[in-house]
Amino acid sequence: MTSTWVPYLIVAAGLLFAGIYCLLAMRNIIKLFIGVEIISKAVSLIIVATGFAKKNILVAQSLAVTFIVVEVCLVATALAIIINIYRHTKSLDIRKLSKLKG
Amino acid sequence: MSLQILLLVGLVLFSVAAVLLKDLIKAAICLAAASLVLGILFFRMGAPYAGAFEISVVAGLITVLFMLTIALTKTGGDVAESKLATVAFPLFFILFLAVDFIVTKNLIQKIVALPAAPEAGAFGEVLWKQRTLDLVGQVCIIFAGVLAVLALFRKRSKDNDD
Numbered sequence: 001m002t003s004t005w006v007p008y009l010i011v012a013a014g015l016l017f018a019g020i021y022c023l024l025a026m027r028n029i030i031k032l033f034i035g036v037e038i039i040s041k042a043v044s045l046i047i048v049a050t051g052f053a054k055k056n057i058l059v060a061q062s063l064a065v066t067f068i069v070v071e072v073c074l075v076a077t078a079l080a081i082i083i084n085i086y087r088h089t090k091s092l093d094i095r096k097l098s099k100l101k102g
Numbered sequence: 103m104s105l106q107i108l109l110l111v112g113l114v115l116f117s118v119a120a121v122l123l124k125d126l127i128k129a130a131i132c133l134a135a136a137s138l139v140l141g142i143l144f145f146r147m148g149a150p151y152a153g154a155f156e157i158s159v160v161a162g163l164i165t166v167l168f169m170l171t172i173a174l175t176k177t178g179g180d181v182a183e184s185k186l187a188t189v190a191f192p193l194f195f196i197l198f199l200a201v202d203f204i205v206t207k208n209l210i211q212k213i214v215a216l217p218a219a220p221e222a223g224a225f226g227e228v229l230w231k232q233r234t235l236d237l238v239g240q241v242c243i244i245f246a247g248v249l250a251v252l253a254l255f256r257k258r259s260k261d262n263d264d
Contacts (some may be wrong), residue, residue: 009206010199015117017198018191022121025187030126031239035134037164038117041140042223044156045113052139052147058228064144064152066236068159073247075164079171080254091134093181 008049010060013043029082036078040071106146118195122188130168137161151225172230 017037022035044064052058082092089096114134124127127155137160229237 002122006206006210007107007110009210010202011114013149013202014114014195017116017202018121021191021194025184025191026121026262027183028126028166028181030175031121031129031181031183034120034129034133034168038120041113041117041136041160044142044152045140048144048147048149048152052148057148058223058225059232061149061152061225061231062229063235064149066153066233066240068155069240070243072159072199074161075167076247077250077254079167080251081173082171083174084254090177091237092175093183100174 004022005049005053008053009046012042012046012049015039015045027094029085029094032094033078033082036074037071040067040074043067044071106143109139109143113143118192124183124193126172127169130165130172134161134165134170148160158165 019035019037019039019042023032026032026035040043044067047064048057048060049066051057051063085097088094108174113136116132116139122135123132137156141153143155144150145225146158201235
């Protein structure tokens with residue numbers, strides 16, 4: 001079981017690292033959101049891979065479908081917020097939002 | 103198994119390209135390609151419904167939403183990224199993968215595997231009978247998402263007066 005699981009675990013951790021690095025280092029808001037998408041890919045990969053390795057693929061599959069639906073709602077709302085931020089600041093630079101600090 | 107490894111490598115490469123590419127359109131296309139590879143991986147792992155959702159919704163719909171946002175924000179889209187962050191990323195990433203490989207390989211043997219519950223039936227039965235609460239949650243989240251988008255794009259009364 002573990003031998004089939006290991007490559008997926010390694011790749012999912014790598015994707016998680018790439019997404020978190022993108023969130024920490026990038027300044028473009030759309031780029032930050034691409035980082036969030038990469039993290040969500042890592043999570044869905046680990047859900048299905050765990051189901052595959054544990055011979056429990058049906059439950060894992062239904063969880064992955066639920067996760068994808070949540071992801072789509074998140075994307076739609078976040079992109080609407082990004083467009084509103086752009087209308088407000090005329091820029092996609094995350095540093096321009098520092099004015100929101102209380 | 104070797105095809106699985108190739109697909110995993112492709113997934114990592116497309117995701118890294120999505121992080122590193124400066125052009126947002128190219129980055130969005132790389133993200134879609136990564137979703138496509140992930141969908142193929144799901145199919146190969148015996149999860150066809152998740153694969154179909156991943157390819158149609160994530161690789162299709164979300165990419166279209168990304169393209170629309172990039173097109174709507176094109177004039178202000180040029181944000182200077184830190185060069186150090188872009189240059190240092192491949193180095194950190196390779197270092198992380200090496201540490202990740204060593205740690206996972208050693209730790210996975212020490213983790214006691216929990217007994218898996220035997221599962222029977224079809225995907226539909228599991229989704230509708232075992233995960234009913236998830237479906238209710240999905241409906242609520244879709245409804246909340248629709249309301250949020252409507253609220254964010256509504257015309258303010260001030261605009262109407264103008």
